[in-house]
Amino acid sequence: MKGLVCKVCGYVALDGNEDLCPVCQLKNVFEKKEDAYRAFDFKATSGETEKKHIPHFTIVQKCGLTPQSCDGVGVHIKIGEILHPSTPEHYIDTITFYVDNKLVSNVMLTADACPVAAIHLKNDVKCKVQVIENCNVHGRWFNEIEK
Ligand SMILES: [Fe+2]
CATH class of the missing domain: 2.60.40.730 (SOR catalytic domain)
Known part of the structure; x- marks a missing residue:
């Protein structure tokens, strides 16, 4: 799945807010990734x-x-x-x-x-x-x- 990933700590911003990483408290650390995470239909x-x-x-x-x-x-x-x-x-x-x-x-x-x-x-x-x-x-x- 596409997503914004913090280059420092790996946090994924599901809310799309790329201003500040809420985990490592750094700015300008997000990058758009095509494979940010995997999601499957569990059933x-x-x-x-x-x-x-x-x-x-x-x-x-x-x-x-x-x-x-x-x-x-x-x-x-x-x-x-x-x-x-x-x-x-x-x-x-x-x-x-x-x-x-x-x-x-x-x-x-x-x-x-x-x-x-x-x-x-x-x-x-x-x-x-x-x-x-x-x-x-x-x-x-x-x-x-x-x-
Ligand atoms: Fe594993």
């Missing part, structure tokens, strides 16, 4: 490579990390439907969360971490949550969910 995709890279969503109303009074919702991500390996040679180094194309969280991982991450949105309102993960060998992969 139509059966390859093992895809199943190990496409972010897999679980929406959780009460996960225990937030108080019972919290009206928010948890978004848990696993990479992928078949868990991606985490070895020093091959691992997921970033999981980036967006809501309606805007950055919400950027999680950096090493090979010592399982390729999973979570965010807790303050309000359980209808929105589109997108995730791009980066595999140090196989590049960036995208998935999204409407909740």
Whole structure:
């Protein structure tokens, strides 16, 4: 998929804002790329490579990390439907969360971490949550969910 990618940190600007990278806080760092990330129709995709890279969503109303009074919702991500390996040679180094194309969280991982991450949105309102993960060998992969 086409996209704007930060040349410094690899952040993809889904909102099209190329003024400032919100992750590394630098200006004039975006470049247009034809292959910024890969996105597949999850249901139509059966390859093992895809199943190990496409972010897999679980929406959780009460996960225990937030108080019972919290009206928010948890978004848990696993990479992928078949868990991606985490070895020093091959691992997921970033999981980036967006809501309606805007950055919400950027999680950096090493090979010592399982390729999973979570965010807790303050309000359980209808929105589109997108995730791009980066595999140090196989590049960036995208998935999204409407909740
Ligand atoms: Fe990979």
